[in-house]
Amino acid sequence: MELHELTIQQLSDELATKTVSSREVVEQTLKRIEKYDPVIHGYLEVHSEAALARANQIDQRRSQGDKLGPLAGVPVAIKDNMCTTEGHTSCASKILGNFCAPYDAHVVKALNAADAIILGKTNMDEFAMGTSTENSGFGPTRNPWNTETVPGGSSGGSAAVVAAELAYGALGSDTGGSIRQPAAFCSVVGLKPTYGRVSRYGLVAFGSSLDQIGPLTKDVSDAALLLRTIAEHDKRDSTSVNAEVPDYMAKLNEPIKGLKIGVPKEYFGPGLDDEVAEAIRKALDVYESAGAMIIEISIPRYKYALAAYYLVAPAEASSNLARYDGVRYGYRIKNPKDYVDMYSASRADGFGPEVKRRIMLGTYTLSAGYYDAYYLKALKVRTLIKEDFDKAFENVDCVAGPVTPTPAFKLGEKIDNPLSLYMADIYTVTANLAGVPAISIPCGFSAAGLPIGLQLTTKPFTEDLLLRIARMFESATDHHLPRPKLQA
Amino acid sequence: MSAKIGPEQVRKVAHLARIKLSESEVEQFSEQLSDILTYVDQLNELDTSNVEPTTHPLRLSNVFRKDEAGETLSNEAALANAPKKHGGFFAVPKVLE
Numbered sequence: 001m002e003l004h005e006l007t008i009q010q011l012s013d014e015l016a017t018k019t020v021s022s023r024e025v026v027e028q029t030l031k032r033i034e035k036y037d038p039v040i041h042g043y044l045e046v047h048s049e050a051a052l053a054r055a056n057q058i059d060q061r062r063s064q065g066d067k068l069g070p071l072a073g074v075p076v077a078i079k080d081n082m083c084t085t086e087g088h089t090s091c092a093s094k095i096l097g098n099f100c101a102p103y104d105a106h107v108v109k110a111l112n113a114a115d116a117i118i119l120g121k122t123n124m125d126e127f128a129m130g131t132s133t134e135n136s137g138f139g140p141t142r143n144p145w146n147t148e149t150v151p152g153g154s155s156g157g158s159a160a161v162v163a164a165e166l167a168y169g170a171l172g173s174d175t176g177g178s179i180r181q182p183a184a185f186c187s188v189v190g191l192k193p194t195y196g197r198v199s200r201y202g203l204v205a206f207g208s209s210l211d212q213i214g215p216l217t218k219d220v221s222d223a224a225l226l227l228r229t230i231a232e233h234d235k236r237d238s239t240s241v242n243a244e245v246p247d248y249m250a251k252l253n254e255p256i257k258g259l260k261i262g263v264p265k266e267y268f269g270p271g272l273d274d275e276v277a278e279a280i281r282k283a284l285d286v287y288e289s290a291g292a293m294i295i296e297i298s299i300p301r302y303k304y305a306l307a308a309y310y311l312v313a314p315a316e317a318s319s320n321l322a323r324y325d326g327v328r329y330g331y332r333i334k335n336p337k338d339y340v341d342m343y344s345a346s347r348a349d350g351f352g353p354e355v356k357r358r359i360m361l362g363t364y365t366l367s368a369g370y371y372d373a374y375y376l377k378a379l380k381v382r383t384l385i386k387e388d389f390d391k392a393f394e395n396v397d398c399v400a401g402p403v404t405p406t407p408a409f410k411l412g413e414k415i416d417n418p419l420s421l422y423m424a425d426i427y428t429v430t431a432n433l434a435g436v437p438a439i440s441i442p443c444g445f446s447a448a449g450l451p452i453g454l455q456l457t458t459k460p461f462t463e464d465l466l467l468r469i470a471r472m473f474e475s476a477t478d479h480h481l482p483r484p485k486l487q488a
Numbered sequence: 489m490s491a492k493i494g495p496e497q498v499r500k501v502a503h504l505a506r507i508k509l510s511e512s513e514v515e516q517f518s519e520q521l522s523d524i525l526t527y528v529d530q531l532n533e534l535d536t537s538n539v540e541p542t543t544h545p546l547r548l549s550n551v552f553r554k555d556e557a558g559e560t561l562s563n564e565a566a567l568a569n570a571p572k573k574h575g576g577f578f579a580v581p582k583v584l585e
Binding site for chain 2: 098099100102103195196209235238239241301303304307308310311318322325326327328329330331332336337338339340341342343344345347348351356357359360361363364367374376377378379380381382383384386418419422433434435460
């Protein structure tokens with residue numbers, strides 16, 4: 001097996017037995033980035049020098065016999081909406097462009113404390129708004145499986161660099177599917193934890209009641225390891241929950257006895273691609289063979305989730321993005337006429353079309369006379385969707401279904417029709433509205449060779465159960481093993 | 489069908505959001521936002537008269553901590569990214585005539 005093919009845990013074993021040094025691992029990964037990333041464009045910025053310096057440090061500490069963290073010497077990548085004191089934090093937006101964060105996000109501190117090596121910042125849809133990474137202000141990322149197709153979004157860069165083995169794992173953020181959807185399109189594992197599980201301190205805010213940081217990895221065990229590293233109560237985020245973080249690795253390989261999986265009948269309606277439907281049904285057969293009970297359930301208000309989401313998220317975004325005003329950081333136009341012009345013209349130049357669209361939508365639905373009809377209505381529908389999930393979990397341990405209605409689409413295919421692009425989120429937004437954890441795991445490929453993902457959802461704060469259920473599938477199948485053939 | 493949000497209203501919202509739009513953007517947003525608003529109208533099929541709104545999945549009440557001075561950014565660090573600064577402050581165009 002080649003070095004880059006290893007999972008985080010396999011690499012950790014090699015590093016621990018000193019068959020390879022962290023310096024060698026980082027050097028080899030940087031070479032791969034130099035060779036393959038010009039086509040994929042998963043990275044916005046690579047911190048080569050800092051990564052090599054840290055690798056040397058960790059190698060030295062290892063040779064001295066120092067106690068090292070659980071990710072010692074492992075190169076990982078960070079989505080560019082998480083603040084790092086190293087390099088820039090741009091959210092793939094021209095309005096932040098050269099912003100250098102004065103502090104590290106909680107998750108960055110946690111990775112550093114675990115002795116991981118941060119390789120660089122990954123591409124994304126501007127401010128995490130999008131499902132294809134085409135909304136990046138610095139050019140799109142391409143899907144390593146087929147460079148004519150999108151990698152998904154908004155954490156498209158993170159998914160692509162893990163799939164292309166240009167990092168051993170990555171962090172993404174998920175507001176309406178932004179970890180799970182690119183994970184499905186790129187055939188990697190993507191986990192959105194329960195809202196409140198991971199501190200959002202230092203995560204640039206998009207939809208504050210929906211945003212959550214999570215891992216993208218080659219397999220479920222690595223996702224468990226990364227989640228264990230970043231999940232922790234943090235006083236600096238008042239929504240970070242002060243609950244014990246279980247050892248997700250401890251029982252990971254123990255199958256759940258008497259597992260009950262609920263499959264919402266509504267998920268298999270019109271709009272779902274036949275090949276995706278077939279792959280999901282086959283995945284459910286795998287669980288049935290492993291002794292699980294597959295039960296048809298109903299999420300009656302599922303069809304309203306997307307509409308509720310596209311009111312709640314833009315409303316929160318319009319408020320969060322008011323801070324980009326050209327005063328304290330970021331872009332300001334030259335020679336503004338007056339202070340209103342400084343705001344309006346700086347924001348006109350700095351934001352891309354999708355961000356403007358969502359700020360406009362959110363501002364409209366929050367404005368006097370429309371608040372009750374749109375925003376408040378959406379919040380009430382959110383309650384109903386949450387109730388649908390609460391009710392489902394009274395009878396089943398887990399809700400299963402597709403991650404996306406289709407496999408990856410072509411670059412440019414949907415860019416002119418925002419509403420059709422929003423439809424790509426139809427299966428993922430429910431988990432954010434309800435605040436429940438959800439995971440995307442590889443479950444096959446289309447005839448055209450494009451990856452398909454299976455989505456699993458469990459009750460709040462039961463990531464241990466969710467990961468074990470995901471691991472049951474992974475240990476019975478090989479769908480997570482193939483890697484794309486890359487073009488240099 | 490008449491647009492749900494016409495050009496005049498788009499201009500008004502753009503002013504509230506402090507985003508200068510070109511005339512072609514005004515037209516495009518009028519069309520696209522109207523499409524989205526038509527789509528979300530399906531929420532009216534649901535009776536929500538007795539439903540409490542969910543602003544937050546955790547239903548947390550206020551989270552308090554002690555009011556103690558902690559570490560803060562230095563003036564220099566806070567100003568490091570400022571597009572324009574003057575004498576330890578952010579500098580902006582004149583607000584009062």
